[in-house]
Amino acid sequence: MTTIDLAGRIEHAVLSPQATEKDLQDAVRVAVRWGVRALVVKPCHLAAAARMLASSDVKLVTVIGFPHGGQTTETKVFETREAVARGAQEIDLVLNIGALRQRDLAAVFYEIRAVVEAAAGRPVKVILENAYLDDWPKRLAGRLAARAGASYVKTGTGFAPTGATVADVALMRRSVGGRLGVKAAGGIRSYADAVALVEAGADLIGTSHTEAILTEAARRAA
Amino acid sequence: MTTIDLAGRIEHAVLSPQATEKDLQDAVRVAVRWGVRALVVKPCHLAAAARMLASSDVKLVTVIGFPHGGQTTETKVFETREAVARGAQEIDLVLNIGALRQRDLAAVFYEIRAVVEAAAGRPVKVILENAYLDDWPKRLAGRLAARAGASYVKTGTGFAPTGATVADVALMRRSVGGRLGVKAAGGIRSYADAVALVEAGADLIGTSHTEAILTEAARRAA
Numbered sequence: 555m556t557t558i559d560l561a562g563r564i565e566h567a568v569l570s571p572q573a574t575e576k577d578l579q580d581a582v583r584v585a586v587r588w589g590v591r592a593l594v595v596k597p598c599h600l601a602a603a604a605r606m607l608a609s610s611d612v613k614l615v616t617v618i619g620f621p622h623g624g625q626t627t628e629t630k631v632f633e634t635r636e637a638v639a640r641g642a643q644e645i646d647l648v649l650n651i652g653a654l655r656q657r658d659l660a661a662v663f664y665e666i667r668a669v670v671e672a673a674a675g676r677p678v679k680v681i682l683e684n685a686y687l688d689d690w691p692k693r694l695a696g697r698l699a700a701r702a703g704a705s706y707v708k709t710g711t712g713f714a715p716t717g718a719t720v721a722d723v724a725l726m727r728r729s730v731g732g733r734l735g736v737k738a739a740g741g742i743r744s745y746a747d748a749v750a751l752v753e754a755g756a757d758l759i760g761t762s763h764t765e766a767i768l769t770e771a772a773r774r775a776a
Numbered sequence: 777m778t779t780i781d782l783a784g785r786i787e788h789a790v791l792s793p794q795a796t797e798k799d800l801q802d803a804v805r806v807a808v809r810w811g812v813r814a815l816v817v818k819p820c821h822l823a824a825a826a827r828m829l830a831s832s833d834v835k836l837v838t839v840i841g842f843p844h845g846g847q848t849t850e851t852k853v854f855e856t857r858e859a860v861a862r863g864a865q866e867i868d869l870v871l872n873i874g875a876l877r878q879r880d881l882a883a884v885f886y887e888i889r890a891v892v893e894a895a896a897g898r899p900v901k902v903i904l905e906n907a908y909l910d911d912w913p914k915r916l917a918g919r920l921a922a923r924a925g926a927s928y929v930k931t932g933t934g935f936a937p938t939g940a941t942v943a944d945v946a947l948m949r950r951s952v953g954g955r956l957g958v959k960a961a962g963g964i965r966s967y968a969d970a971v972a973l974v975e976a977g978a979d980l981i982g983t984s985h986t987e988a989i990l991t992e993a994a995r996r997a998a
Contacts, residue, residue, distance in 0.1 A: 569844075569846070571843070571844035571845060571846060571873050571874075571905060571908060571936075572873050572874060572877055572908035573846075573874050574874045574875075574877050574878040575874070575878055575880075576878065577874070596844070596846030596847075596874070597846060597847050597848050597851065598846050598847060598848050598849075598872055598874070598875070599846075599874075600848075620844065620846070621793070621843070621844060622791075622793035622818070622842065622843060622935075623793060624791070624793060624795075624818030624819060624820050624821075624842070625818075625819050625820060625855060626819050626820050626822075626855075626858060626862075627820075628854075628858055629819060629851065629854060629855045629858060632850075632851060632854045632855075633847060633848075633851045633854075636848060636850055636851060640848075650820055651793050651794050652793070652794060652795050652796045652797070652799070652818070652820070652821075653796075653820070655794055655796050656796040656797055656798065658797075683793060683794075686793060686794035687794075713844075713935075714793075
């Protein structure tokens with residue numbers, strides 16, 4: 555895969571709980587230098603990130619209900635509206651993991667739909683957090699996300715005990731078919747990791763190891 | 777320490793991202809059977825927990841901005857107001873860890889104060905998440921929390937790489953003196969852990985290992 559192709563799939567994440575505005579500045583520089591698809595920031599960094607990215611083509615993405623998804627629907631909707639007002643162009647939403655596991659499908663569906671509406675046309679990615687799920691809720695979440703108007707399903711937050719796997723990406727791709735995109739995220743550290751996940755069906759790669767991944771892509775191209 | 781003394785200090789937590797309403801029911805039974813001080817639940821479980829605890833003396837506590845603290849102040853305030861409306865009697869707030877690390881003290885102070893106001897008289901515990909902090913921000917956060925009207929400082933969420941330590945509890949106790957309470961939380965699994973933290977200055981113990989801890993306390997008393 556060429557460096558440009560891969561960069562066009564990468565969403566560079568600066569989501570650590572301890573990340574400061576200095577870390578945000580460093581991440582903006584990486585995102586702009588490599589021309590990645592998007593930068594993913596904490597909600598408290600949205601306003602600053604929107605200013606820093608104003609003259610670039612890098613999309614600004616934030617996370618809602620992050621990383622546990624245990625907020626109420628009302629809080630997630632409020633957080634989404636606020637994110638849109640502060641410049642978020644896409645929304646990565648952690649679904650209610652407990653509700654999905656207890657098969658409270660109405661709650662999961664309604665919440666995704668309410669956030670899609672609050673996002674007012676901006677694409678919503680639904681984070682499943684596969685680390686905590688059997689295969690059946692992974693499949694089910696894909697169908698619920700599609701019906702609720704989401705644009706992508708996403709494997710995880712990067713803060714669970716396990717990260718993105720080739721098996722999960724393939725399962726999610728089969729589950730959503732061509733209706734939704736698939737974003738792999740969590741523990742993606744190398745070029746080989748990223749390529750394997752793209753080959754398994756991932757449209758997008760969420761990672762904070764962008765420099766290492768794209769440096770290796772450029773080295774291989776040279 | 778007697779079983780009753782220790783139970784009166786324990787806040788039993790059911791905060792795992794994957795926790796279902798069945799897990800909540802189990803936790804309510806543990807909390808009521810052992811007569812602990814409080815039950816700490818995800819915001820999405822507040823309404824159900826309030827019904828389940830209605831005829832008990834166990835206080836109902838929830839977590840705001842949990843567990844990374846990277847939400848905006850506005851979202852944390854909204855989440856707090858909603859939590860109060862759903863029956864929360866105390867609020868455990870994750871402060872903005874990045875803002876504290878970059879010494880943006882006005883932002884940290886204003887956010888705690890805004891949540892204290894939204895809590896409308898209910899005690900607020902400020903979670904520092906010590907795993908990500910040097911000693912100076914731990915001390916500083918105690919002073920900011922006291923000045924902003926919080927009632928306790930709390931060592932961590934239980935979802936960081938490290939948990940509560942005797943050294944941190946002692947440092948926080950020295951920092952806040954008698955002005956605030958200190959709650960130890962994160963990785964507290966045994967009676968010995970709990971007693972060591974109380975002896976170091978913790979007023980409250982946050983744990984999901986309540987049964988193991990209090991069973992051992994009762995065994996020693998017998």
